[in-house]
Amino acid sequence: MKRRTGQDQSITRAWRPATQAVRGGTARSEWGETSEALFLTSGYAYDCAADAAARFAGEQQGMTYSRLQNPTVEMLENRIALLEGAEACRTMATGMAAMTAVLLCQLQTGDHIVAGRAAFGSCRWLTDTLLPKFGIEVSIVDARDPQQFEDACKPNTKLFFFETPANPTMDIVDLKAVCDIARARGIISVVDNAFATPALQRPMEFGADVTAYSATKMMDGQGRVLAGAVCGTQKFIDDTLLPFTRNTGPTLSAFNAWVVLKGLETLDLRIRRQSENAVKVGRMIEARVPRMLHPGLPSHPQHNLAMSQMEACGPIFAFEVEDRKQAHGLLDALQLVDISNNIGDSRSLMTHPASTTHSSVTEEKRLEMGVTEGLIRLNVGLEDAQDVIEDIDRALTAVGL
């Protein structure tokens, strides 16, 4: 019976991450379908009024409303939790919904947080604009230096928030060092792990309390849907995150959850091949440009740290050309690689952060983060690496590099 309709957790918990990505969390319906079913339903019917009452009272197992639970969404949440090695996961409509929820669900007026300087543009908006509006104090630090976290701590520090590798300058944060500082002070560490995903880096193994994801990126991996996720202990998810998300409603649609479930089945394959391609493409570009920011290449000042906490470098890196004019010229000369600000896609995509993803950040803050006018970010896809190399080689020549 178990075989057909669900899974025995005592068996499935022991599976390795690549197996979890394909099978973790699968719950079969009475039909025994092999591919996960897509449950497009907002509500659920009850056999009798007493059952409805019991389910609302939490005395009977079962679902009540798709803002709160949905079978397809739950399969994805269980799969991500198993991949992460976390007790529990809750998915959200987008990565930013996940980041907003993970911060607002546990912070209040008078609290203080320490956040990494190099971060996704909208994450900087949360820390620089949204949180201060509610009287939450934020210290921004250079997250490459763990000591800066320690030095920024105050009696009311509740949380550390950072990403590694960081968007778009590929700063690496020493997970163990920073999470140890947090643990020693009873501070919660929240890691935005969108770039690496649990296929390459599992921050909880280094002491992180919570991981948060844009599943839009590598987890979907084919540029189709937006999605987000938060992983933590069962207690954190149930007692802290769920009251916030159930009532504010940043729920992931069942359809998008199903697409990400399918994406996860190939995550391990994709991210390893894209990492290999990113190293090949990076080597060619490195010989031609003034500055390369690539955690998979020995020239990156934190290459050894990156490789000690990640299984591979991931598909994303950045490099610098002279100025905005040359950067735009390079993008315009591409024939295969698309000009696009998405990342984690199976297609190779190139963007100029200063005029796109980070254009809403002031110039002063951009420069402080290392987002110069000549900075270009590249997501290397699943195409034959040689075709990507030849395309970029031609574009570099076209702008005189």
Ligand SMILES: *Cc1c(COP(=O)(O)O)cnc(C)c1O
């Ligand atoms: C894309 C991204 C986000 C935001 O995710 P969305 O799914 O676009 O809302 C947050 N953090 C990082 C590091 C990202 O790359």
